[in-house]
Amino acid sequence: MNRKLKQSIYFGLFRVSGWAVVAAIAVLIGYLLFYGIGAINWEFLTQAPRVGMSKGGIFPQLLGTIYLMALVLIISIPIGILSAVYLVEYQKNKFMKGVWRVVVHNLAGVPSVVYGLLGLGLFVLLLDMGASLIAAGLTLSILVLPIIIASTREALIAIPPSLREASIALGATKWQTVRHHILPYAMPGILTGVILSLSRAAGETAPIILVGAAYYMPGLPDSLFSAFQALPYHIYALATQTRVALTGQSLYGSALVLLMLVVGMNLVAIMLRNKYRKKYRW
Amino acid sequence: MVIHVTDITVRQLNVHFDKAHALKDVSMRIEEKKITAIIGPSGCGKSTFIRCINRMNDIIPSAKVTGDVLVDGTNIYDAKVDVTDVRKKIGMVFQKPNPFPKSIFENIAYAPRIHGTKRKEDLSLIVERSLRRAALWDEVKDRMNKSAYDLSGGQQQRLCIARTLAIEPEIILFDEPCSALDPIATAKIEDLLIDLKKDYTVVIVTHNMQQAARVADRTAFFYLGELIEYGSTRDLFEKPEKDLTEQYITGRMG
Ligand SMILES: Nc1ncnc2c1ncn2[C@@H]1O[C@H](COP(=O)(O)OP(=O)(O)OP(=O)(O)O)[C@@H](O)[C@H]1O
Numbered sequence: 459m460n461r462k463l464k465q466s467i468y469f470g471l472f473r474v475s476g477w478a479v480v481a482a483i484a485v486l487i488g489y490l491l492f493y494g495i496g497a498i499n500w501e502f503l504t505q506a507p508r509v510g511m512s513k514g515g516i517f518p519q520l521l522g523t524i525y526l527m528a529l530v531l532i533i534s535i536p537i538g539i540l541s542a543v544y545l546v547e548y549q550k551n552k553f554m555k556g557v558w559r560v561v562v563h564n565l566a567g568v569p570s571v572v573y574g575l576l577g578l579g580l581f582v583l584l585l586d587m588g589a590s591l592i593a594a595g596l597t598l599s600i601l602v603l604p605i606i607i608a609s610t611r612e613a614l615i616a617i618p619p620s621l622r623e624a625s626i627a628l629g630a631t632k633w634q635t636v637r638h639h640i641l642p643y644a645m646p647g648i649l650t651g652v653i654l655s656l657s658r659a660a661g662e663t664a665p666i667i668l669v670g671a672a673y674y675m676p677g678l679p680d681s682l683f684s685a686f687q688a689l690p691y692h693i694y695a696l697a698t699q700t701r702v703a704l705t706g707q708s709l710y711g712s713a714l715v716l717l718m719l720v721v722g723m724n725l726v727a728i729m730l731r732n733k734y735r736k737k738y739r740w
Numbered sequence: 741m742v743i744h745v746t747d748i749t750v751r752q753l754n755v756h757f758d759k760a761h762a763l764k765d766v767s768m769r770i771e772e773k774k775i776t777a778i779i780g781p782s783g784c785g786k787s788t789f790i791r792c793i794n795r796m797n798d799i800i801p802s803a804k805v806t807g808d809v810l811v812d813g814t815n816i817y818d819a820k821v822d823v824t825d826v827r828k829k830i831g832m833v834f835q836k837p838n839p840f841p842k843s844i845f846e847n848i849a850y851a852p853r854i855h856g857t858k859r860k861e862d863l864s865l866i867v868e869r870s871l872r873r874a875a876l877w878d879e880v881k882d883r884m885n886k887s888a889y890d891l892s893g894g895q896q897q898r899l900c901i902a903r904t905l906a907i908e909p910e911i912i913l914f915d916e917p918c919s920a921l922d923p924i925a926t927a928k929i930e931d932l933l934i935d936l937k938k939d940y941t942v943v944i945v946t947h948n949m950q951q952a953a954r955v956a957d958r959t960a961f962f963y964l965g966e967l968i969e970y971g972s973t974r975d976l977f978e979k980p981e982k983d984l985t986e987q988y989i990t991g992r993m994g
């Protein structure tokens with residue numbers, strides 16, 4: 459076969475694959491928009507569901523998901539970033555570094571329902587938190603830690619050692635070097651991990667069912683220790699109703715809101731990332 | 741008036757990287773306000789040697805340093821000595837220019853700021869003085885807030901020198917500062933080195949024997965981790981005492 463022909467066959471394959479991905483996303487979003495956009499209005503976002511979830515809105519579920527994301531942000535992001543910094547910048551023992559890396563990698567591959575079981579055993583039962591927001595927040599935090607650690611680690615090791623040397627040679631301490639150079643230069647990569655984590659926290663269903671999300675409950679959670687509702691589980695609830703015909707629009711509306719939440723966050727992350735990229739480039 | 745003696749006395753210095761013995765029993769005295777060149781074939785321990793003088797080897801986990809390095813009469817490896825004070829007194833410029841990915845101003849203001857200078861006016865003065873001393877001021881004074889990465893390689897290296905001058909060191913170590921530069925940029929740095937020795941003790945590692953001959957008062961020849969010969973630059977190049985030295989400077993070494 460001649461080389462030009464071969465080339466065009468392979469390029470053709472690449473092109474088809476590329477467009478297939480775009481098409482899949484376009485179909486997904488188009489589908490949700492088509493069926494869900496009609497459901498979304500002010501009332502939908504600010505009211506509780508009524509009449510067996512077939513009417514009303516999704517306010518308690520939206521709020522629950524936002525609470526979960528906030529908890530994950532507060533709990534796992536500082537811990538994840540600090541432990542990655544420790545791992546890369548402070549841990550000198552090569553063997554320990556290797557052990558850490560393997561552990562983190564494997565944790566990232568553990569199915570989420572297993573984290574749910576961990577949360578159920580540890581937070582809900584052993585530590586007696588009950589099925590609650592805090593138990594779910596902690597469980598999701600553990601679930602996303604490997605993501606944050608891995609992406610922060612990638613960002614840190616991409617910084618050339620010569621920049622660390624430059625700062626150290628000026629009489630800076632290690633902490634000053636980390637604080638004024640390493641962390642700012644790594645920020646784009648760190649933010650990527652943060653956003654991925656928040657998206658995970660917003661979308662995970664299996665673990666939160668085990669540790670505190672209610673299928674349906676009246677009212678809003680009034681403390682960290684009360685049960686709550688969240689969008690992904692609500693979508694599941696609506697989709698498994700016997701009379702989906704009645705809940706259909708709510709269903710697609712909820713999915714659309716969840717999608718917009720995640721896409722919105724990704725956009726913010728991209729903007730922040732570009733800002734940092736412009737500020738520090740090497 | 742306090743008279744600072746900033747000569748460096750190295751005694752029985754040994755460096756090991758895991759099993760490799762990179763520096764073997766090196767003893768020498770580096771004179772104050774002179775330029776001392778370190779020459780020798782690749783891998784002979786030149787960088788390892790000067791990185792002992794500001795304790796940069798401390799950041800390599802596998803490096804074990806034994807022996808004494810006396811600066812101003814104190815052993816910088818003494819347990820009581822704060823390593824950041826050592827590095828503040830002994831600046832270092834590296835082989836590849838390594839400016840921070842920040843503005844020209846921030847590159848130089850960083851060190852004085854972490855060492856306690858807070859006022860913007862004071863910082864501006866230090867920045868200007870350091871840039872002038874590094875013969876870079878005229879080229880950059882109109883773009884202090886531009887990224888240091890927009891400078892040419894030679895300018896970046898002079899920026900790194902200015903950055904080091906801003907910590908007001910007494911000794912400056914250069915590890916092959918010109919190896920990434922073209923001849924014109926190299927000549928500028930060499931002029932600068934000669935100017936700097938009025939006020940600073942300078943140690944420079946170089947691969948380039950002509951460079952050592954041009955700028956250095958004294959030259960040390962290292963081979964396989966050992967100090968083979970050390971003396972005035974002229975003596976070392978014109979009548980070397982050791983066969984190894986002669987082989988190296990005449991280019992007859994494998
Ligand atoms: N971080 C390190 N880990 C292990 N061995 C090292 C390390 N740094 C240097 N060495 C070893 O120590 C010896 C001396 O290296 P050094 O970098 O001091 O040589 P050099 O004279 O500066 O060479 P060059 O002219 O190529 O820069 C070499 O054998 C090198 O392999």
Ligand SMILES: [Mg+2]
Nearest residue numbers: 786787788915
């Ligand atoms: Mg070297």
